[in-house]
Amino acid sequence: MSTYKTEGIIIKRSNFLESSLLLHIYTKNYGKVETVARSARKAKGKLKGHLELFLDTELILAYGRNIDTITSSLTVESFSNLRNSLEISFGAYYVLELVDKMTIEEHKDERIFYLLKNVLFFLDKMVLDELSLQGVSQDNVANPKLSSLRIVKGLPRSLRLPRNDINILILFFQINLLNLTGFSPELNKCIFCKKLIKSGKNYFSFSMGGIMGQECFFKNPDAVLIDDNKIKLLRLFQFKGGDVKEFNLHLKKSFQIIKKLKANKKLILNSVFLLNKFIEFNIERKIKGVDFLRGV
Numbered sequence: 001m002s003t004y005k006t007e008g009i010i011i012k013r014s015n016f017l018e019s020s021l022l023l024h025i026y027t028k029n030y031g032k033v034e035t036v037a038r039s040a041r042k043a044k045g046k047l048k049g050h051l052e053l054f055l056d057t058e059l060i061l062a063y064g065r066n067i068d069t070i071t072s073s074l075t076v077e078s079f080s081n082l083r084n085s086l087e088i089s090f091g092a093y094y095v096l097e098l099v100d101k102m103t104i105e106e107h108k109d110e111r112i113f114y115l116l117k118n119v120l121f122f123l124d125k126m127v128l129d130e131l132s133l134q135g136v137s138q139d140n141v142a143n144p145k146l147s148s149l150r151i152v153k154g155l156p157r158s159l160r161l162p163r164n165d166i167n168i169l170i171l172f173f174q175i176n177l178l179n180l181t182g183f184s185p186e187l188n189k190c191i192f193c194k195k196l197i198k199s200g201k202n203y204f205s206f207s208m209g210g211i212m213g214q215e216c217f218f219k220n221p222d223a224v225l226i227d228d229n230k231i232k233l234l235r236l237f238q239f240k241g242g243d244v245k246e247f248n249l250h251l252k253k254s255f256q257i258i259k260k261l262k263a264n265k266k267l268i269l270n271s272v273f274l275l276n277k278f279i280e281f282n283i284e285r286k287i288k289g290v291d292f293l294r295g296v
């Protein structure tokens with residue numbers, strides 16, 4: 001039996017046949033993979049508990065004629081704290097759904113893997129921070145060992161994010177996934193006349209993929225008004241391109257910015273909705289998880 005090994009994060013999980021699972025996994029080495037885990041739902045199955053959603057795992061897969069199957073799974077990071085906060089887990093579900101719907105199989109991008117892993121890491125850590133603020137002993141938390149929360153590639157060791165920052169992380173994730181999947185919105189020049197965008201009255205066009213000045217509004221009256229603060233916020237995290245090393249550096253810098261950023265909560269949430277609409281327009285699919293981000 002020919003096999004291959006890779007690290008991957010489980011982004012979609014559904015029951016398959018009598019006792020198996022159908023999984024979508026975003027892997028480090030092969031991009032998104034659809035795979036089956038046979039007998040994974042059997043009480044004594046060796047894969048039981050090792051293929052939960054959010055899990056970052058070291059996998060061995062066997063090539064199959066129609067679909068590859070998982071033969072072994074060893075947890076790298078369980079991100080199990082996510083299950084202790086409904087609101088934060090909604091954010092994490094949303095992120096998984098975005099990766100699942102915005103990526104295609106057999107298209108490898110290690111940067112997407114690191115983006116996902118790091119954002120899940122911070123969401124997971126946010127739950128721990130919240131619980132410790134509430135005075136809950138971390139011994140009672142599903143994954144109590146703070147030391148087990150390894151900092152992934154080049155990130156600062158202690159990055160404590162206030163609770164409200166969940167949407168800024170989501171926004172950061174949206175922008176970067178758009179950048180990495182080739183859907184970057186144009187945020188600097190008018191998409192019609194290419195003039196630099198000046199502060200004042202500007203519009204965002206979903207169909208043209210970016211910002212346009214007032215002088216061109218008549219060319220696309222369906223565009224929506226976008227204010228200067230929102231434009232600044234969207235520009236803040238754009239990844240201008242580069243390899244894995246440069247991307248990891250960009251992640252590190254961005255998380256430092258996120259840590260210090262003081263932006264209006266409503267502005268952040270509205271920007272998340274704007275980008276979600278832009279994503280849905282591009283992929284021609286609905287992102288269901290967005291409905292749960294409201295009110296966070």
Ligand SMILES: [Zn+2]
Pocket residue numbers: 190191192193194195212213215216
């Ligand atoms: Zn223009």
